Amino acid sequence: MRRFILYSRTGYTAPFSGSLQEAGRLDIVYQCTLMALFASHYIRRDTEFHAFIYGAPNPPLHLFIDGKSLRDVRIDEATWKRLINEAFAGTEHPGIRISKEGIETYVKTLEEMYVLSEKGINIQDVEFKSPSFFIGDHIGLPKKFEDSLVKHGAKKVSIGKERYLAASTVDIVNYILDNKLREKTQY
Amino acid sequence: MRRFILYSRTGYTAPFSGSLQEAGRLDIVYQCTLMALFASHYIRRDTEFHAFIYGAPNPPLHLFIDGKSLRDVRIDEATWKRLINEAFAGTEHPGIRISKEGIETYVKTLEEMYVLSEKGINIQDVEFKSPSFFIGDHIGLPKKFEDSLVKHGAKKVSIGKERYLAASTVDIVNYILDNKLREKTQY
Numbered sequence: 001m002r003r004f005i006l007y008s009r010t011g012y013t014a015p016f017s018g019s020l021q022e023a024g025r026l027d028i029v030y031q032c033t034l035m036a037l038f039a040s041h042y043i044r045r046d047t048e049f050h051a052f053i054y055g056a057p058n059p060p061l062h063l064f065i066d067g068k069s070l071r072d073v074r075i076d077e078a079t080w081k082r083l084i085n086e087a088f089a090g091t092e093h094p095g096i097r098i099s100k101e102g103i104e105t106y107v108k109t110l111e112e113m114y115v116l117s118e119k120g121i122n123i124q125d126v127e128f129k130s131p132s133f134f135i136g137d138h139i140g141l142p143k144k145f146e147d148s149l150v151k152h153g154a155k156k157v158s159i160g161k162e163r164y165l166a167a168s169t170v171d172i173v174n175y176i177l178d179n180k181l182r183e184k185t186q187y
Numbered sequence: 188m189r190r191f192i193l194y195s196r197t198g199y200t201a202p203f204s205g206s207l208q209e210a211g212r213l214d215i216v217y218q219c220t221l222m223a224l225f226a227s228h229y230i231r232r233d234t235e236f237h238a239f240i241y242g243a244p245n246p247p248l249h250l251f252i253d254g255k256s257l258r259d260v261r262i263d264e265a266t267w268k269r270l271i272n273e274a275f276a277g278t279e280h281p282g283i284r285i286s287k288e289g290i291e292t293y294v295k296t297l298e299e300m301y302v303l304s305e306k307g308i309n310i311q312d313v314e315f316k317s318p319s320f321f322i323g324d325h326i327g328l329p330k331k332f333e334d335s336l337v338k339h340g341a342k343k344v345s346i347g348k349e350r351y352l353a354a355s356t357v358d359i360v361n362y363i364l365d366n367k368l369r370e371k372t373q374y
Contacts, residue, residue: 019265027263031221035358040325040350075352076214077264078206138227162365163227165262171222171358178349 002177003048003110003132004036004170007103009139011053013061015088020081024055028137029063030080031167035174037067038075044174052103062101063087070095103145113154115146116169120156123176133173135166189364190235190297190319191223191357194290196326198240200248202275207268211242215324216250217267218354222361224254225262231361239290249288250274257282290332300341302333303356307343310363320360322353 012023020027029051036049047067054060063084071094073079087098107113114126115134134141134149150156159172199210207214216238223236234254241247250271258281260266274285294300301313302321321328321336337343346359 019263021261021263021265027265030264031262034218034352035355038352039355040352042350074208075218076206076208077217078208078214159362160365160369163229164362165221165225165227168222168226168358168362171355172362175346175351175355175359175362178347182347 001046001130003050004032004135005132006032006051006135006137006166007141007145008051008053008137010055012055013053013058015085020077025138026084027077028166029084030077031165032135032170033065033080034075035167035171037065037070043067043070060102062099062106064097066095107149107152113149113152114157115141115149115154116159117156118158118161120158123157123159126157128177128180135169137166188233188317190237191219191322192319193219193238193322193324193353194328194332195238195240195324197242199242200240200245202272207264212325213271214264215353216271217264218352219322219357220252220267221262222354222358224252224257230254230257247289249286249293251284253282294336294339300336301344302328302336302341303346304343305345305348307345310344310346313344315364315367322356324353
């Protein structure tokens with residue numbers, strides 16, 4: 001199982017009418033969903049995507065998109081603008097859940113945590129079982145939160161020196177895990 | 188220099204009012220643009236993205252997005268829906284060009300061409316100088332066009348057995364090229 005957890009500092013936390021970008025950069029939540037869960041003509045059933053959203057007017061919100069049960073979706077932003085808005089409004093959809101939960105509470109339920117950081121150890125050198133990856137938004141993870149993750153046992157891993165988009169980071173981690181899994185199952 | 192070339196079989200080829208998805212899957216053009224050209228807070232100035240669009244009512248169209256001169260853009264789909272529509276309507280924007288050109292004509296101007304294919308040689312084993320990568324849409328490259336590319340000297344390269352989204356493929360190739368470049372410049 002794989003889990004990606006995005007910390008959205010600014011995402012709007014109630015139904016909205018403008019674009020996802022205008023709603024406190026919720027476009028990043030969409031882009032990460034796309035790259036976490038979707039491949040060509042299939043959904044990654046072993047993957048979870050979580051966004052903890054801290055913008056006005058109702059923070060924090062925990063948006064959980066579960067690859068296992070997600071269905072009846074398309075992969076474009078306009079579709080996900082509708083789905084996120086519906087989730088904010090309390091409409092149910094298979095595989096999409098919303099709750100009033102902060103990230104610190106959620107972290108306590110996790111083991112095998114990783115923070116993406118260019119100062120981390122090379123991700124190629126790590127063996128993963130059932131990892132949870134923490135990703136920052138366009139501003140990055142709050143320093144205090146990152147420190148508390150490390151105190152709770154999270155390891156810093158690096159995919160390189162480049163500063164990638166959050167969604168690219170998710171995509172690249174998926175690719176690296178795909179390769180590791182393939183090597184492991186080859187005989 | 189890097190160049191990504193998407194063959195969009197179904198993308199709509201005139202101004203439209205619905206979503207990019209409804210416009211013959213132009214959402215894929217957006218997603219590939221995002222992954223080809225954007226990193227965290229910067230544009231890849233050494234990268235070009237081209238889409239050849241073959242849907243109704245005015246095919247073919249050649250949409251060229253040039254990382255070198257692109258500016259005044261955001262990275263969300265709603266922004267790119269506007270920009271693509273404006274390009275279709277003839278409005279100019281720095282780094283975005285549209286022309287009435289088919290992909291076969293364009294191919295003749297290129298050297299060092301690659302087709303992403305799971306049957307290709309491992310991309311890690313290839314040395315790139317100034318590569319052009321051909322990517323299929325949700326249906327894939329037309330067999331006949333792929334064959335003609337190979338006849339013109341294009342090589343098939345593989346990033347693995349998984350079937351990734353077109354945008355993920357672009358993103359992963361960027362990542363692999365970033366790594367290769369880093370290795371080369373290290374002493």
